[in-house]
Amino acid sequence: MDRKNRISMAVIRRLPKYHRYLKDLLERDIKRISSKELSDIIGFTASQIRQDLNNFGGFGQQGYGYNVEELYKEIGKILGLDKNYKIIIIGAGNLGQALANYTNFQKEGFHVDAMFDINPRLIGLKIRDVEIMDMDNIEEYVIKNNVDMAIICTNKDSAQDVANKLVECGIKAIWNFAPTDLKVPDDVIVENVHLVESLLTFTYLYKTSKE
Amino acid sequence: MDRKNRISMAVIRRLPKYHRYLKDLLERDIKRISSKELSDIIGFTASQIRQDLNNFGGFGQQGYGYNVEELYKEIGKILGLDKNYKIIIIGAGNLGQALANYTNFQKEGFHVDAMFDINPRLIGLKIRDVEIMDMDNIEEYVIKNNVDMAIICTNKDSAQDVANKLVECGIKAIWNFAPTDLKVPDDVIVENVHLVESLLTFTYLYKTSKE
């Protein structure tokens, strides 16, 4: 509670990347790696890598480097991947359905348990093994199933109402794909994926690269 | 070429957000806004807003503030939204199809012209008005249609090969949704959307918020 607040978002956002590269090394049966070698692969400076990792403990050993498997597991634990989370998706349109089936989440141990929508034509359908349920039943479902996280895949205009509803149900973590910024109480975590913002940044970079 | 390099990514990534909020103000028929008012809405400090905008020119007026419509249009121009881009998607799976139909891109004037895949069961299908074509025909298509941007929605393992192919075809802008980092020549822009990284960051924040 004290230590975690000192860790900057810049560091936190690099952790998943370490995790991904370490998994790769593990799959290639590489046992140990130095910050310098990791630097060459991942593109951060060796100094930054050592300092980042040291925020969470001294995982390395002088003269040896880091044990790939150990570090991979430690970072997994730091990221909270040693636990299981109940996840639901709100909004079963194209994007919601795509995320429900997104195998890369499943590879990390995440699984979507249910989807909710207000469109009667969608309610009752199954996307693979995930059922689309009526939004009216969300409160009951969340409470009964101890849902941890909700993914909002609605349009911009419904997103805040949905977020309010989720907060009401006691959900403390919202992964938001709607192109809007949600207002939620301080104890609710919101992580945004603003695809349009990414696209416009991309367009800017493309445009200026041609100038 | 000189000025653009001085603008930091931190600033660039805020531009789309200004654009979004200004559009909102415009739709609410608000004619003028001060950095202080914008700060209250958008959550950046007024000082930061003024400094950000000043990187691109003095759009405001002392004693008045900013003209909403003018500023919206200017930022649109800065982002390159005054031009049209030919866009293709590689990988017509769930995510690729969802992006092909994503109305929020269309609202900003972006339109996907074609999709490519290697799966014979997908080739020939139409997702709304976007046809899925054979990957073998990509080079011909790109050259004939002057494609600007490509969106990679393949799995991790094919992504680099696809990127190589795209670079070969002369494409200079890749929006990458595959969970890997692409190696491309310096003059090719890559903007990553690493959904898994966002999810893991989210999980970390959720986990630590409960401690």
Place this chain on the structure above:
DNA sequence: GGTTTTCTGTCAAATAATTATCATCTTTCT
């Protein structure tokens, strides 16, 4: 077994980004 090399963790320095301040110009009000 001793010496050299490798490599971490920590601290200091440098760089980058954000916030505060203020002169100056507009607008608004009387």
Place this chain on the structure above:
DNA sequence: AGAAAGATGATAATTATTTGACAGAAAACC
């Protein structure tokens, strides 16, 4: 028309982040 209030753009100060340097511990080598 003149005074007060409001607001920018520029610069300075502060804070955050990244990079560099190095002591000391472990591994590798001979």
